[in-house]
Amino acid sequence: MFHTYVLVCGGTGCDSNHSGEVIETFKSKIKEAGLEDEVQVVATGCQGLCAKGPIVVVHPGAVYYQEITPAKAAVIVDEHIVKGRVVDKYRLTEETADESGSLSINDSNFYKQQVRIALRNCGLINPEDIREYIGTGGYEALGKVLTEMTPDEVIQVILDSGLRGRGGAGFPTGKKWKFASGNRGKVQKYVCCNADEGDPGAFMDRSVLEGDPHSVLEAMAIAGYAIGADQGYIYVRAEYPIAVKRLKIAIKQAEEYGLLGDNIFDSGFNFRIELRLGAGAFVCGEETALMTSIEGNRGEPHPRPPFPAVKGLFQSPTILNNVETYANIPEIINKGAEWFSSMGTETSKGTKVFALGGKVNNTGLVEIPMGTTLREVIEDIGGGVANGKKFKAAQTGGPSGGCIPYTYYDIPIDYENLKSIGCMMGSGGLIVMDEDTCMVDIAKFFLEFTVSESCGKCTACRIGTRRMLEILTKITEGKGEMEDLDKLEYLAKYVQANSLCGLGQTAPNPVLSTLRYFRDEYVAHIKEKRCPAGVCKALLRYEIDPDKCKGCTLCARNCPVNAISGEVKKPHVINTAVCIKCGACMDNCRFGAITRK
Amino acid sequence: MKSLAELKAIRESMQGQIGLRSEDDDTTKIVVGMATCGIAAGARPVLNELVKDVNEKGLKNVVVEQTGCIGMCEYEPIVEVFEPGKDKVTYVRMTADKADEVIEKHIIGGKPIADFTLSKVDI
Numbered sequence: 001m002f003h004t005y006v007l008v009c010g011g012t013g014c015d016s017n018h019s020g021e022v023i024e025t026f027k028s029k030i031k032e033a034g035l036e037d038e039v040q041v042v043a044t045g046c047q048g049l050c051a052k053g054p055i056v057v058v059h060p061g062a063v064y065y066q067e068i069t070p071a072k073a074a075v076i077v078d079e080h081i082v083k084g085r086v087v088d089k090y091r092l093t094e095e096t097a098d099e100s101g102s103l104s105i106n107d108s109n110f111y112k113q114q115v116r117i118a119l120r121n122c123g124l125i126n127p128e129d130i131r132e133y134i135g136t137g138g139y140e141a142l143g144k145v146l147t148e149m150t151p152d153e154v155i156q157v158i159l160d161s162g163l164r165g166r167g168g169a170g171f172p173t174g175k176k177w178k179f180a181s182g183n184r185g186k187v188q189k190y191v192c193c194n195a196d197e198g199d200p201g202a203f204m205d206r207s208v209l210e211g212d213p214h215s216v217l218e219a220m221a222i223a224g225y226a227i228g229a230d231q232g233y234i235y236v237r238a239e240y241p242i243a244v245k246r247l248k249i250a251i252k253q254a255e256e257y258g259l260l261g262d263n264i265f266d267s268g269f270n271f272r273i274e275l276r277l278g279a280g281a282f283v284c285g286e287e288t289a290l291m292t293s294i295e296g297n298r299g300e301p302h303p304r305p306p307f308p309a310v311k312g313l314f315q316s317p318t319i320l321n322n323v324e325t326y327a328n329i330p331e332i333i334n335k336g337a338e339w340f341s342s343m344g345t346e347t348s349k350g351t352k353v354f355a356l357g358g359k360v361n362n363t364g365l366v367e368i369p370m371g372t373t374l375r376e377v378i379e380d381i382g383g384g385v386a387n388g389k390k391f392k393a394a395q396t397g398g399p400s401g402g403c404i405p406y407t408y409y410d411i412p413i414d415y416e417n418l419k420s421i422g423c424m425m426g427s428g429g430l431i432v433m434d435e436d437t438c439m440v441d442i443a444k445f446f447l448e449f450t451v452s453e454s455c456g457k458c459t460a461c462r463i464g465t466r467r468m469l470e471i472l473t474k475i476t477e478g479k480g481e482m483e484d485l486d487k488l489e490y491l492a493k494y495v496q497a498n499s500l501c502g503l504g505q506t507a508p509n510p511v512l513s514t515l516r517y518f519r520d521e522y523v524a525h526i527k528e529k530r531c532p533a534g535v536c537k538a539l540l541r542y543e544i545d546p547d548k549c550k551g552c553t554l555c556a557r558n559c560p561v562n563a564i565s566g567e568v569k570k571p572h573v574i575n576t577a578v579c580i581k582c583g584a585c586m587d588n589c590r591f592g593a594i595t596r597k
Numbered sequence: 598m599k600s601l602a603e604l605k606a607i608r609e610s611m612q613g614q615i616g617l618r619s620e621d622d623d624t625t626k627i628v629v630g631m632a633t634c635g636i637a638a639g640a641r642p643v644l645n646e647l648v649k650d651v652n653e654k655g656l657k658n659v660v661v662e663q664t665g666c667i668g669m670c671e672y673e674p675i676v677e678v679f680e681p682g683k684d685k686v687t688y689v690r691m692t693a694d695k696a697d698e699v700i701e702k703h704i705i706g707g708k709p710i711a712d713f714t715l716s717k718v719d720i
Binding site: 004085143 | 598599600601604605607608610611612614615626629630631632633635636644645647648649652660661662663664665
């Protein structure tokens with residue numbers, strides 16, 4: 001019988017910070033102390049606070065330790081595990097709100113505003129042990145559905161809950177299921193899961209798959225029962241090795257327990273799930289391309305209609321939902337539609353998971369009720385903009401989304417509000433940008449991404465995005481003209497209107513939203529040949545102030561291209577024709593004589 | 598898996614493991630002093646017995662925790678019970694058998710055992 005549990009985060013973020021070695025250290029040290037039968041070490045999914053990883057939580061007491069190394073793990077075993085003395089110096093440093101000195105992380109700013117539904121088990125259970133999932137009430141929703149509810153009742157609950165697709169577009173999940181529900185038992189149907197998370201900086205779906213894979217399997221089986229399908233496919237990218245491994249284990253265990261397979265809960269319902277690994281093409285996150293790829297063909301989209309609910313995978317009615325959408329389903333079945341729809345705003349119910357990244361202190365994974373403001377997410381949960389800089393914009397929706405400027409810092413986050421300001425919810429990437437970020441450069445970054453990820457099937461996307469990128473490159477190199485902005489806008493609208501699939505239709509969004517809110521930056525690049533944020537290298541110029549320069553030669557010695565010349569104890573000069581603008585001279589100058597313009 | 602009852606049986610059997618990881622405000626805490634002094638005086642069997650009892654009896658909202666030395670090494674093993682809204686009760690010179698009694702009479706029965714507390718022990 002175990003009296004103490006050491007939960008070590010085994011998500012990708014912490015894993016890349018060597019949490020694997022930390023787990024090994026805990027295990028061997030605990031064995032050394034002869035406590036292997038009393039203390040259990042559990043590798044969990046993502047705890048959320050990736051910035052402070054590897055995270056270790058010791059229960060009972062829910063004591064959070066941050067940035068744990070194997071050496072620190074050894075100390076924790078000696079002190080906390082063996083002697084019961086919490087090692088304060090390794091504890092999470094964030095101030096807890098509870099004055100009584102509560103050790104519970106739930107009182108910290110990072111967690112207290114969060115409502116974890118999709119992430120309910122992430123960081124709490126061992127994702128590789130189905131019994132732990134069952135221990136939290138797992139598969140009870142499936143049991144309830146199969147033994148007590150009709151398929152139409154299931155669809156009604158999902159409709160009533162107001163759940164909308166968490167993959168980006170926000171289509172009501174219940175409606176999708178309803179469209180595919182005709183002719184149950186007469187035709188072959190499929191349930192697919194979109195785990196092809198491709199937005200740069202987004203890792204919500206990965207974390208759910210790594211931390212709680214069974215919730216997705218359970219929800220897919222529920223969906224299968226609702227529409228009358230007996231086969232499911234999870235399309236997951238091969239770049240997520242930990243997620244793939246845990247999914248495989250989860251499917252195998254569910255089959256062993258008879259929770260997948262034939263005659264589940266003695267109801268006559270059969271359901272199987274197979275994995276399909278994607279090679280990481282962004283376009284395969286688009287539903288028609290994803291299904292084409294599962295069929296074994298090159299991942300290219302095709303026009304809709306027919307919609308997948310009518311004619312999808314292998315020409316059969318198919319529903320495709322995103323990982324996070326599925327993760328909500330068992331909780332909705334267990335707790336009811338009313339419970340779920342009591343959270344959120346008028347049109348957007350429940351919660352949303354965001355991968356908080358960029359220039360913010362608490363990089364990590366957060367789940368907030370819909371309607372939370374951007375300010376709360378960044379200032380309270382995120383701990384504010386990093387290094388005390390000023391907030392400039394937040395980017396949501398990745399290459400398909402847009403930027404939210406400071407003007408809308410207090411806008412409640414939901415599908416409609418974000419859309420109304422030219423942005424989108426997207427799958428949940430939330431990148432914070434500070435005053436040192438050049439918005440033209442950001443637009444260019446996302447466009448570079450879509451250009452390389454465009455599948456090339458339709459002309460508008462293949463050529464249109466490339467031409468747009470060329471114009472942006474021209475502007476960042478200081479060769480832009482004012483009419484370029486009109487061309488850019490015209491092209492953007494053309495690509496939006498004429499592309500075949502969502503990739504092309506949304507690719508211009510980063511450009512359009514930055515043009516809308518940060519047009520002055522574009523103008524500064526073009527008219528003044530100046531990058532206000534000091535990012536675009538071609539527009540930078542380093543200069544030495546002759547009055548401040550002491551002629552110490554330090555800059556000249558550090559210049560990698562020998563662009564600086566001058567005699568000892570006399571002011572030096574930079575040859576701008578040779579200078580590569582690396583900034584090494586400025587970093588090394590002890591007299592503040594070098595300025596960047 | 599043939600029935601919900603079968604599933605619930607697995608859930609029950611996991612309650613001890615999973616329940617420990619989620620605490621809320623109405624949780625009763627049984628804290629065992631596990632510093633060098635406590636361990637030397639025999640705190641480990643006491644701790645294990647408490648954990649075993651809580652699990653076997655399926656007690657909800659009860660967690661067994663460890664703490665360090667509280668200063669009265671002479672009276673170890675010391676076990677303290679914190680019930681929400683009540684004064685804490687400190688038991689001294691505990692043994693595994695006494696632990697069983699504390700679970701039975703105090704945690705389940707709701708009546709602290711005065712005989713095991715500091716006031717009743719000869720100083």
